Amino acid sequence: MTRCWPATLRKYLAVLRLETQYSMRYRLNSLFYLSALVVPVAIQYFLWTTVYRSRAQVGDYSLSAMLTYYVVAVFLSQMRLVAWWDISESIKNGTVVHYLVRPWNHFWLYFTRTLAWTFPILFLLLPGYLILVFVLRHRLLPPASAGALAALILIWLAGGLFVYTLEYMTNLLAFWTERTRGFLWLLSFLTSFLSGALVPLNLLPGHRWLVLQPLAALGYLPARVYLGQVSPAEFWKALGILGLWLLALVPLAHLQLRRGLRRYQPPGG
Amino acid sequence: MAVVVVNRLVRVFTRPRKAPGLRGLVRFYLRPEYERVEALRGVSFTLEAGEILGYVGPNGAGKTTTLKVLSGVLHPTRGHVEVLGFEPWRRQDRFLRQIALVTGHSGFLQEVAWDLTPMDGFRLLKDLYGLSEDEFRRNLEALLEPLDLTGLLEVPIRRLSLGQRVRAELVASLLHRPRVLFLDEPTLGLDIVSQHRLRDFLRTYVQETGTAVILTSHYMRDVEELAHRLLVLHQGRIVYEGPVETLAERLMPVRTVQVVFAEPAVHFHLPPGLSLVDELTARGTLPRDQVQQIIAELLSRYPIQDLTVEEPDLETVLRHFFEAPTP
Structure with a gap:
């Protein structure tokens, strides 16, 4: 018998509540998040103000557009759903058993846990973000429209689910390899680069393809949507591609879990 | 009627073999070697509702492997396993709602709420199992007093003693009133008083609820005092099945x-x-x-x-x- 949606949702909301409390329990550690936005944007600020001394435009970005791009892209990429902290560890040390013997879906359970860790980051990043916006207020551009803000959130959420799925699947490799740190490090590096948080993707060679790959939804696409530099047709195309990726990857992640469990050898039997 | 049926269960693992030292590591990189280990070699038994089955054997005999197969974590390599009419490895929602696994060396609460309180963990389980507030309160109260946890609900789990943590884990596993309970060395590391308290609780709980229990333990007092029937496992095979009292006659x-x-x-x-x-x-x-x-x-x-x-x-x-x- 399929359980009704409210009951299913309630159990994941309970995880969300508990995990949010958990993630905010260390006050000092939380304070360090304040610097997570300020430092990368400050580096980009010094880099790009130097570049723009000799030119007025880089690609289709003015200095203001470039700085706005970084404030938005860096903020969103810092907020991305990072699922890599303990799924593979729990497989390796056998504690995954405690989750597997309870009636929840392992994929969505960790998605909820991951989401819960995003809230405090948002909460802690916001003060730093507001200070940054205030300091750079004469350099930054406003959002293109209210619709652009909504579109930005939509594409970023879909991108977040996509990168979570990738990281979840990479973690599940622990069923085969036990340690996954190398894969996760590689994925993290690629995500940073392909999200456009390091360099706007349309300034790179091969940008026609780079802007269509799904990780662009984590930083590049939302920042461009904010700036009003993505047409509705381009936006829906990117969202559609992302949707197709998700339709393929989410069932694949479930299949991977089933396959992994089939060969699972936890420590101690 | 049997709630657990295990018929000729076989579970095979492979494990790497690596010579010690750097040379061994390089050789393993170039040509890894694995050996096949039969953790369970044709284990068969049944379990009735309201029965406590003592499942004993030395380390590596296959006890924990059996419990993990029965709770749906591990796939059987061969053989037939049925718990409450379900094939455990399919991990269907309705199956998972009716079982619980308690392990003495680690636990669910310690995993999800180490820095939070037992009550935080219990509330999560209330929503996970879809218990109403009344049901939750009733079940919780029935467990807290006999397990002597009243007054500890708001203390962070990491601040509880080992005995208190194990008892809290037991509450977390019984809140939803499972019909089958797998206890993997629940008294591991507990002092004599805590062991005694846990045994008293389990005996009464099973009498009152009719829960079927499989109990593994290295403390023979647990098995002697609680088990209605004993299974002795050795090198993946059952070498004795019957009452505790006649074990000596058969094996010694x-x-x-x-x-x-x-x-x-x-x-x-x-x-x-x-x-x-x-x-x-x-x-x-x-x-x-x-x-x-x-x-x-x-x-x-x-x-x-x-x-x-x-x-x-x-x-x-x-x-x-x-x-x-x-x-």
Whole structure:
């Protein structure tokens, strides 16, 4: 018998509540998040103000557009759903058993846990973000429209689910390899680069393809949507591609879990 | 009716073999070697509702593997396993709602709420199992007092003693009233008082609820006091199945005998198996089928003040059995 949606949702909301409390329990550690936005944007600020001394435009970005791009892209990429902290560890040390013997879906359970860790980051990043916006207020551009803000959130959420799925699947490799740190490090590096948080993707060679790959939804696409530099047709195309990726990857992640469990050898039997 | 049916269960693992040192590591990188280990070799048994099955054996015998197969974590390599009519490895929602697994070495609450309180964990489980507030309160109250956890609900889990944590884990596993409970060394590391309290609780709980329990433990007192039936597992095979009381008869063909003589016995001719522990007392084990005859001989030859013939305790029987060379 399929359980009704409210009951299913309630159990994941309970995880969300508990995990949010958990993630905010260390006050000092939380304070360090304040610097997570300020430092990368400050580096980009010094880099790009130097570049723009000799030119007025880089690609289709003015200095203001470039700085706005970084404030938005860096903020969103810092907020991305990072699922890599303990799924593979729990497989390796056998504690995954405690989750597997309870009636929840392992994929969505960790998605909820991951989401819960995003809230405090948002909460802690916001003060730093507001200070940054205030300091750079004469350099930054406003959002293109209210619709652009909504579109930005939509594409970023879909991108977040996509990168979570990738990281979840990479973690599940622990069923085969036990340690996954190398894969996760590689994925993290690629995500940073392909999200456009390091360099706007349309300034790179091969940008026609780079802007269509799904990780662009984590930083590049939302920042461009904010700036009003993505047409509705381009936006829906990117969202559609992302949707197709998700339709393929989410069932694949479930299949991977089933396959992994089939060969699972936890420590101690 | 059986709630657990296990028929010819086989579970095979592979494990890497690597020589020690850097050279061994390089060789393993170039040509990894694995060996096949049969953790379970055709295990069969059933479990009825309201029954506590003691599942014992030395380390590596396959006890935990069996529990993990029964709770749906591991796939059987071969054989048939059914719990409450479900094939556990399919991990269907309705199956998972009716079972619980408690492990003495780690636990669910410690995993999800180490820095939070037991109540935070219990509330999560309330929503996970879809319990109403009334049901949750009723179940919780029924568990807190016998497990002596009242007053500890708002203390962070990491601040609880080991005994309190294990009892809290038990509450977390029983809140949803599972029909089948798998207990994997629940008294591991507990002091005598905590072990005793846990045993008392389990005995009453099973009587009242009719829950079927499989209990593994290295503490034979747990099994002696709680199990209605015993399964002894050795090298992946069941070597004994039956009541605790008849285990000694089957696995250890000796009985423990103590003779107190009425006068110093230093020059007495004692049968093999008996030796003096002081000048009046001889102790030892005698072959089960010769006990009567040997005692009759002793009585006819020497003045005897007291005589005791005992079945060896469970721990002695199992030690004797597991230490014997494998045929």
